[in-house]
Amino acid sequence: MDLFAQLFGGLLAFVYHCFDRIVIYGYLSGLSRPERVVNFFHQVVGVPVVSREILSQRTADYQNWVEAFARNHRIPIEWAEKGVRKEDHVLPWQRRMARADSYGVYYILKSMEQGPTFRVTVPKYPTKDANYRILARQRSRFTHYYFYIRDETLGPMVLRVASFLPFQATYYLNGHSFIEQELNRARIGFRKTDNAFLAVDDVAALQAAADRLSPEIIRQRLDYWTLILGPKFSAKERSRLNLSRFYAIAQIEYCRNFIFKRHFPIHKLFERSCELGLWRLTGDKIAAIFGTRVNRRLCGKLATIIDRVEHGHHVFRAYFKHAFLKQYEKFATYLRNELVSNNLADFHLRKGLDHLQAVRERFLTITDRFASFQAQWLNVHVDFPLLQRLALPITIGAVRYPGIKLHDPRVIRLLEVLLHGGGHVGGWSAKQIHQIVISTFHLSDRRYGINQLRYDLRKLKGHGLLQRDGSRYAYRLSPKGVQVALLFLFFHKRLCGPLANSRFHHRPVARHQPHSKLETAYHRADKAIQQIVDLLAA
Incomplete structure (x- = not known):
């Protein structure tokens, strides 16, 4: 991070990091297992037989209460439409609530979704107890309620409650909404759009507000809304059974936001990061970023892709097991690095809400x-002395190694193949490298034989660009070799190729007097390229 700030500190306005989206499951511990449900109805409620009708009655009571709650508080309640994002549908009511500076539930949506339930079956063979029933867990499709809330501490949030036992609840929070409420309470000016803060009067206060989001604050607000909107139990039931919720983190996102002073460098920086990431971010590098090592017992995928999301902007993703890192620039306003986890066990972390600080x-x-x-x-x-040193032969002991020429196509092809060598953790043998080179560039054995490859590998190893993997005859690029390979490839793909094409089709004439800024720049570029060629030929 310090190196990133040193490189682009003059372009950055400020940087902050925080939790973004947090999805939490709320389990009703006292009714989470079949034996506890049976004990609840037998010992607490006093029902001798646990039947489908008894379970359905609890569902009907809760559904009737939700309808009455919406009617008494004049809250819109309707079924969610297919193909329409729920957040987009309720956005006008959320904005109306924000303009009125009021808090509470402002919309309720009903949706038929899969969820955990219980099924009751009669034993196949008669038992001594005529009231005995088999209660087992299952997943089925039934009604879920989405309560859209504007909380005075957490800001806009969503509470989804299942209408069937065990009444599992899901909470959707956003760290940026919490920060917004904290800054408003402290009367600190800011500008927030697209779920990011683009300007703030006090950057330290912004980061301090992000760090204040704690398990205690979240639990207090979730308990409050669960008590108000969750299923209802009598005083007797609450006194004889533990009906508190256990909160577990189901999905969590942590983002680092780079806010630039101007918009123009963001897209170019993101474009270059994607190109370099696809080349450099191999399996071993992904594992190093996530703080582990690649081994045979590693389950899940290690991959990098560039995806295009529904908003139209591109996203660079690096996958690790059930988690992934992503980077994107959104609407030319900011650059964001974000880590998304769907299973904290990938990081050897516990899912309980109390472990939120360890996750942070x-x-x-x-x-x-x-x-x-x-x-x-x-x-x-571009370090031209480095290119000149590589072009000269070197002698190590009694062994003389030839120089490496920047324009040698054999070297360019070999470096490009070795740069993508992250698929083999232990390095590549010469035969494997030879097979990939000839198949990738459609060469024959006569045009590029195995002895020619060994000659090129010997040169690269002598100049310190290639290293052996222990005592095995397997090769991989050294850290210096990776930098040189990137330099060579970018020089050819981004500079030599386009400029050579333009020079063959339209070469500026020295006697021509330019009449525009574009022609003047073209003459300067042609002169600079000629100087580069002269330096390389020296």
Whole structure:
């Protein structure tokens, strides 16, 4: 992170990190298992037989209460439409609530979804107890209620409650909404759009507000809304049974936001990061960012892709098991690195809400490491003395190694293949490299034989660009070799190719007097390229 700030500190307005989306499951511990449900109805409620009608009656009571609650508080309640995002549908009511500066439930949506329930069956063979029934867990499709809330502490949030036992609840929170409420309470000016803060009067106060989101604050607000909107129990039932909720983190996102002073560098920086990430972020590098090592017992995928989401902007993703790192620039306003986890067990972390601080520290370390890796990739500059040194032969002991020419196509092809060598953790043998080179570039054995490859590998190893994997005859690029490979490939793909094409089709004439800024710049570029060619030929 420090290296990233050193590279782009002059372009950055400020940087902050926080939790973004948090999805929490609320389990009703006293009714989570079949034996506890049977004990509840037998010992607490006093029902001798647990039947389908008894379970359905609890569902009907809760559904009637929700309808009455919406009617008494004049809250819209309707079925969710297919193909329409729920957040987009209720957005006008959320804005109306914000303008009125009021808090509470402002909309209720009903949806038929899969959820955990219980089924009651009669034993196949008669038993001594005529009232004995088999109660087992299952998943079925039934009504869920989405309560859209504007909370005075957490801001806009959503509470989804299942209408069937065990009445599992799901809470959808956003860390940016909590920060917004904290800044408003402290009367600190800010500008927030697209779920990000683009300007703030006090950056330290912004970060301090993000760090204040704690399990105690979340639990207090979730308990409050669960008591108001959750299923109802009598005083007798509450006194004889533990009906408190256990909160577990189901999904969590932690983001690091880079707010730039101007918009123009964001897209180019993101574009270059994607190109370098696809080349550099191999399996072992992904594992290093996530703080582990690649081994045979590692389950899940290690992959990098560039995806296009529904908003139209591209997203760079690096997958690790059930989690992934993503980077995107949104509407040319900010650049965001975000870590998303759907299973905290991938990080050897517990899912309980009490462990939120441990999740913050671990995710902060990973996003910081990701930003540092990106800064190392982007910190690649053309060093012509380095190119000149590589072009000269060197002698190590009694062995003389030839120089490496920038324009040698054999070297360019070999470096490009080795740069993508993250699929083999233990490095590549010469035969494997040879097979991939000839298949990738459609070469024959006569045009590029195995002895020619060994000659090129010997040169790269002599110049310190290639290293052996222990005592095995397996090769991989050294850290210096990775930097040189990136330099060579970018020089050819981004500079030599386009400019050579333009020079063959339209070469500026020295006698021509330019009449526009574009022609003047074209003449300067042609002169600079000629100087580069002269330096390389020296």
